[in-house]
Every structure is written in structure tokens, then in C-alpha cells.
Amino acid sequence: xxxxLPLLLAALLLALPARANEEIVLGLSQAEVSITTxxxxxxxxxxxxxxxxxPIPDGPELQVVMTxxxxxxxxxxxxxxxxFGIWVNTEAVEVxxxxxxxxVVTSAPMADVLKRTEDLRHKVSIxxxxxxxxxxxxxxxxxxxTQALIRIRKAAEQYQVIEGGVTVDEQTLFRAAVRLPAALxxxxxxxxxxxxxxxxxxxxxxxxxxxxxxxxxxxxxxxSRENAFLYGLMxxxxxxAAGWGASAIFSVFRR
Amino acid sequence: MQIYLPIAEVSVNAFLLLxxxxxxxxxxxxxGVGGGFLMxxxxxxxxxxxxxxxxxxxxxxxxxxxxxxxxxxxxxTVDLRMGTVLLIGGLIGAALGVMVFNYLKAQGQVDLLVKxxxxxxxxxxxxxxxxxxxxxxxxxxxxxxxxxxKHNWIHGLPFKMRFRVSGLYxxxxxxxxxxxxxxxxxxxMGVGGGFIMVPAMIYLLGMPTKVVVGTSLFQIxxxxxxTTMLHATTNYTVDIVLAVLLLVGGVIxxxxxxxxxxxxxxxxxxxxxALMVLAVCGKLALDLLLQPSEVFSLGAAGGH
Numbered sequence: 001x002x003x004x005l006p007l008l009l010a011a012l013l014l015a016l017p018a019r020a021n022e023e024i025v026l027g028l029s030q031a032e033v034s035i036t037t038x039x040x041x042x043x044x045x046x047x048x049x050x051x052x053x054x055p056i057p058d059g060p061e062l063q064v065v066m067t068x069x070x071x072x073x074x075x076x077x078x079x080x081x082x083x084f085g086i087w088v089n090t091e092a093v094e095v096x097x098x099x100x101x102x103x104v105v106t107s108a109p110m111a112d113v114l115k116r117t118e119d120l121r122h123k124v125s126i127x128x129x130x131x132x133x134x135x136x137x138x139x140x141x142x143x144x145x146t147q148a149l150i151r152i153r154k155a156a157e158q159y160q161v162i163e164g165g166v167t168v169d170e171q172t173l174f175r176a177a178v179r180l181p182a183a184l185x186x187x188x189x190x191x192x193x194x195x196x197x198x199x200x201x202x203x204x205x206x207x208x209x210x211x212x213x214x215x216x217x218x219x220x221x222x223x224s225r226e227n228a229f230l231y232g233l234m235x236x237x238x239x240x241a242a243g244w245g246a247s248a249i250f251s252v253f254r255r
Numbered sequence: 256m257q258i259y260l261p262i263a264e265v266s267v268n269a270f271l272l273l274x275x276x277x278x279x280x281x282x283x284x285x286x287g288v289g290g291g292f293l294m295x296x297x298x299x300x301x302x303x304x305x306x307x308x309x310x311x312x313x314x315x316x317x318x319x320x321x322x323x324x325x326x327x328x329x330x331x332t333v334d335l336r337m338g339t340v341l342l343i344g345g346l347i348g349a350a351l352g353v354m355v356f357n358y359l360k361a362q363g364q365v366d367l368l369v370k371x372x373x374x375x376x377x378x379x380x381x382x383x384x385x386x387x388x389x390x391x392x393x394x395x396x397x398x399x400x401x402x403x404x405k406h407n408w409i410h411g412l413p414f415k416m417r418f419r420v421s422g423l424y425x426x427x428x429x430x431x432x433x434x435x436x437x438x439x440x441x442x443x444m445g446v447g448g449g450f451i452m453v454p455a456m457i458y459l460l461g462m463p464t465k466v467v468v469g470t471s472l473f474q475i476x477x478x479x480x481x482t483t484m485l486h487a488t489t490n491y492t493v494d495i496v497l498a499v500l501l502l503v504g505g506v507i508x509x510x511x512x513x514x515x516x517x518x519x520x521x522x523x524x525x526x527x528x529a530l531m532v533l534a535v536c537g538k539l540a541l542d543l544l545l546q547p548s549e550v551f552s553l554g555a556a557g558g559h
Contacts, residue, residue: 037496040257040266080550086543088367089552148551182257182266183302217261224262224491232487235314235495236480239502243321246506251329 022062023051024193024205032210033180033189035217041182044068044209047175050195060198062171063106063113067124068178068209070101071187072131077145093145097131100185101158105165105176115199122194122201126150126159157181186211262494263307269500271301276315276501280508283319284326285516286453286468286528291316291446291479292373292535294501303497310486310493311501316447316479318502319509320472326513327469334420334466337430338473341452344431345478348438353485356443372443374540380454381532387458388526395522421462421470429460438478447475450532457525464521 029045046066056062075098081090104125106113119125132146153159158181166176180189189209194201213221224231258269275297279290291312298308327333414427433455441448449471456467487493516524 035259037259038257039259075553078552080547080552082546086367087545087547087550145551148549149553152549152551152553182259183264184266185264213261217259220495221261224487224493224495228488228491229484231495232484232493235487235493235498236317236483238495238499239314239318239483240321242499242502242506243318243323243509244325246322246510247325250326250510 021052021054021057022195022203024195024203025049025051026193026205026207028191028207028209030209031207032212033184034212034214035184035186036214037216039182039184039217041184042180044178044180045175046178046191046193048173048193048205050172050174050203056171057197062168062202063108063196064166064168064174064176065107065113065124065194065196066103066105066166066176066178067129067190067192068101068103068105068180069099069129069190069192070185070211071189072097072099074098075149077149079145079148093132093142095130095132095146095149098149098153099129100187101180101189102126102129102153103160103162103178105160105162105178107164107166107168107174109163110161113196113199114194114201118196118199118201122192122204124192124194126154126161156183158183180211184211186213258496258500260303260307260494260497262492263303263311263497265302265304267301267303267497272497272500273504275301276319276504277508278504279501280319280322280505280510281512281515282508282531283316283449283505284323284509284512284514285519285524286449286512286531290319290449290505292377292450293531295446296535296539303494304492306490306492307494307497310483310490311497313447313479313482313486314493314495314498315501315505317476317483318498319505320447320476320479322506323509323513324469324472324476326510327472330469330517331420332465333469333473334418334462335473336416337418337421337423337460337462337466338470340416340427340430341434341437341470341474342477344434344436345438345441345448345474346481348435348440349442349478349481350438351435352439352442355439369443370539370543372440374536374543376440376451377532377536377539380451381529381536383458384454384525384529385533388522388529391522392526418462421460421466423460423462425460433459434474441478442482447479449475450528453528464525468516 026046026048033042033044050062075095076092077095078089078092080087083090104110110125114124119128123129127146127150130146130149132142150159166174168174189211191207191209193205195203212218256269257266259266275294279294279297282293283290294315295308295312298312299305324333415424416427417424433452437448437452437455440451452471452474453467456462456471457464462470483493
């Protein structure tokens with residue numbers, strides 16, 4: 001322990017100047033997304049500036065990486081195989097945590113803005129954002145299940161990688177746009193911004209975009225959970241009333 | 256116009272839903288089927304989560320069946336007595352079916368079983384109806400009178416009851432058994448069961464086609480209302496916004512369908528229903544037989 005302390009201090013001292021040097025000041029076009037009845041996706045504009053107390057350092061240019069992540073849930077990925085002439089679900093792998101929505105927006109190609117080690121540490125790219133630990137022993141190619149999850153969600157635009165989506169001006173100002181799809185789950189959307197130089201993270205900032213149902217959507221959702229019996233009766237009453245109403249209207253037309 | 260569904264948590268086109276509801280409503284009114292066996296796969300296709308689709312569909316069937324049955328009541332083509340007997344069987348069957356469903360769920364592969372159920376039942380029923388109606392149409396073209404109902408073993412059973420509207424005097428045992436069988440299948444397959452009920456009433460019980468449709472609708476209302484409540488209170492998967500959109504289209508469609516149905520000959524009606532049933536069966540069979548473009552699928556974790 002004693003021997004470690006100076007080492008830690010030294011590491012801190014080394015890390016400190018880089019951190020203190022450049023800092024992120026951020027603005028969002030909206031800090032919360034309200035899901036209303038006519039909600040059809042939303043575009044969030046993120047704009048920011050780099051605050052520094054020294055002139056812009058020489059060397060590689062400043063790059064920006066942004067991630068927006070929806071609430072994580074476990075997901076079961078199943079694979080079909082042909083058995084007795086028909087396609088049946090055979091093997092299944094449970095992915096422990098996969099965000100319902102995930103977007104990575106960068107100012108240049110991913111390989112140029114972030115080193116693999118930094119990606120591992122901060123869990124930036126899509127495969128890193130998904131956590132899959134326990135695949136059953138009998139499944140040899142567990143990785144293909146995670147890849148399938150990413151492929152399916154990418155096709156549904158739930159997972160996005162937008163390389164070059166962040167515009168950086170004079171290594172100081174940056175802006176990016178993220179499109180949230182129409183099929184959105186409620187929750188806190190974790191938004192992270194990383195400043196990098198030659199693939200190393202030099203500064204980082206985190207904020208939350210709140211996605212909430214409002215108005216009628218909120219009311220119906222709450223009722224269906226908290227007063228399920230009443231909600232069921234209401235659904236039936238509406239169904240019966242609509243059925244009767246249509247019948248009555250049509251018999252008027254016939255006369 | 257896009258609408259966000261609060262329970263399904265997806266955004267869909269409202270006019271698409273109205274149109275789908277209308278289309279299935281017309282078929283429902285014409286043939287006396289709830290239309291669940293068509294609508295549920297269609298909802299999967301437009302991206303509604305399966306659990307929400309099945310539960311909400313039950314609610315929508317209540318509306319279109321109610322609208323349809325009112326039209327049939329005016330025409331006095333509902334056999335209330337037969338409907339009640341079938342309903343008693345249906346509720347017993349539905350309860351049994353839920354038990355069977357839960358047992359199979361514990362064994363895994365419930366999806367496959369549901370699909371196989373669809374393929375087998377739709378195929379057999381569709382095929383039988385198609386050939387029978389074709390024969391009937393040929394006979395009427397040649398000027399032969401339609402074959403009279405024969406007395407068979409069904410007429411030898413005890414507990415006979417008079418069903419005046421249907422013009423039948425038969426034992427209550429066959430209708431109760433039909434009700435139970437349909438109830439079980441309806442619960443497993445997540446539909447009202449009209450497409451099984453209608454042929455069973457025509458071919459097994461020998462009821463006249465005109466009465467069959469109204470009576471089937473009458474019975475379906477109660478079975479699906481029961482299912483809706485079950486889903487709403489246990490799984491929270493009834494999406495009322497989705498249901499309203501579907502049923503507005505559905506109830507209007509059912510009214511139009513009932514009027515078309517009255518104008519058509521019974522044989523034509525049956526051959527059309529048979530073709531439709533066979534088409535859905537073929538689609539599902541292909542899904543099972545052909546290699547899917549994506550062999551992986553995602554599901555919510557928890558409850559294997």
C-alpha cells in the first residue's frame with residue numbers, strides 16, 4: 001500500500017494537467033423528450049465548446065465522440081435451425097444488458113478518434129456497450145448471437161453509428177445531431193461526450209436526456225398498470241360502445 | 256399520420272391501422288369469424304410486439320363481433336339457445352386451454368406449437384370447406400337439389416334440446432364438446448376461434464349457414480371479452496389506443512361485411528372463406544419450411 005501511494009500520486013499529477021487543460025461546456029436543444037400521442041421521433045441537437053486556460057496544444061487535432069444510450073435490459077437472442085424439415089428455434093443466448101437505443105456519433109472515422117484500449121475503458125462502441133457474459137457451454141459461437149443482436153437493432157435504427165456526424169470548428173466549437181426513432185422506450189438516456197487527441201480521451205462530460213410519456217399517453221400507461229381491472233373494463237366498454245355505435249349509424253343510413 | 260401507442264411503445268401510421276381494421280372487419284361481418292387469425296399475424300408484420308398484438312386483438316374482436324351480431328339480431332339469424340350452449344363449452348375450453356398453454360410454455364417451443372396448430376387446423380378446415388363448397392356449386396349448376404341432412408350418430412345421443420332458430424332437435428353434448436374444443440384451440444392460438452367454430456357448426460351440428468354466422472359472433476363476444484380481461488389484468492398488454500384505431504375501422508367494416516354476406520350465396524361465401532383460410536395456412540407453412548432471411552430473433556428475457 002505504502003509503495004503504491006507515490007505511484008498513484010504520480011499518475012494523478014500526470015493526468016491532472018491534461019484534464020484541467022480542456023473542459024467541455026455543453027448545451028442541448030432539449031433536455032427532455034416528451035412522448036405525446038403524435039410523437040414521431042425526435043432530433044436532438046447537441047452543441048458545445050471546449051473551455052481551456054491555455055492556447056490550443058500543438059499536435060494532433062481535437063476529435064469529439066458522443067454516445068446516447070437508452071435504458072438497458074436483458075435480451076434473449078434465439079437461433080433457428082432446420083429440424084425435421086421445418087425451421088425451429090433451437091439455441092438461445094441471454095445477453096445480460098443491451099441498451100434499447102444506442103447511438104455513437106463521431107467527428108471522424110471511429111478507428112481514428114478512439115484507441116481500442118480507450119474504447120474498452122469507456123465502453124463507447126456498440127459491441128462494448130452490450131454486456132454478454134454467460135453463454136451456455138454447449139454454444140460454440142456465442143459471439144454470433146451478439147452480432148445478430150447488433151445487426152437486427154441496427155436495421156431497426158435502434159443502434160446507429162454516425163461517423164463524421166460531429167462538426168468541430170477551430171478545435172473549440174462542436175455540434176452534432178442525434179435522431180431518436182419513433183419507437184422509443186421511456187427512461188433516462190445517458191449522453192456522454194468525449195474529447196480525444198490521437199485516440200486518447202482528454203476530457204469527458206456526461207448528462208441525461210429524459211424521455212417521458214406525457215398527457216394522455218402517461219395517463220393510459222399509469223392506469224393500465226395501477227388499475228388494470230378498470231382499464232380492462234374501459235377497453236371492453238369502448239369496444240361495445242363502438243360496435244353498437246357503428247350498428248346504429250348504419251341502420252340510420254339504411255332507412 | 257403517426258400515432259404513438261402507449262403500451263406497445265411503438266409509433267405507427269394511424270390510417271394503416273384504420274385500413275387494416277376495416278379490411279378485417281369486412282371479412283368478419285361476411286363470414287362470422289372474428290378475424291383474429293388474420294389480424295394477429297398482420298399486426299406482427301407491422302411491428303407490434305406479439306404479446307400486445309394478441310391481447311389487443313381480443314379487445315378489437317369484441318367490438319367487431321358486437322357490431323356484427325347486432326346486424327344479425329335484426330335479421331333474427333342468431334340462435335341464442337345454441338349460442339349459450341356453445342358459450343358454456345367455450346368458457347370451460349378457454350380455461351383448459353390457458354392451462355395447456357402454460358404447460359407448453361414451461362416446456363419451451365410454444366411459438367412453434369402455435370404455428371403448427373395454425374397450419375394443421377387452417378389447412379384441414381380450409382381444404383374440406385373448399386372441396387365441399389365446390390361440389391355444392393357444381394351440383395346446383397347441374398340442377399341437382401342440395402343433399403338433405405342425413406341422420407347420423409349425433410342424433411342418437413341423450414339430453415336432446417330443441418333449437419328452434421336453427422331448426423334442429425339434437426343432444427346438447429355435441430355443441431358443448433364443439434365449444435370446449437374451440438375454446439381450447441382459441442386460447443392456445445390467441446384468436447376468437449370463429450374460423451374453427453363456423454365449419455364445426457355447419458358440418459358437425461348441421462346448422463343452416465345463415466344462422467351459423469350470427470350465432471358464432473354471439474359466442475365470440477363473450478370468449479374474447481373474457482380473454483381481454485385476462486390479458487389486461489395479468490400481462491398489462493392491452494393497448495387501448497391501438498384497439499380504438501383498429502375497432503373504428505373494424506366496426507364499420509363489419510357492418511359493410513354483413514350486408515355483403517347477406518347478398519351472397521352460402522356456397523360462394525364458404526368457398527371464399529375456404530380460400531382465405533388456405534392462403535393464411537400456406538403463408539404460415541412457408542414460414543416454417545423456407546429458410547428465414549434472419550435466423551436469429553430477439554425476445555424479452557425472463558420467463559423462458
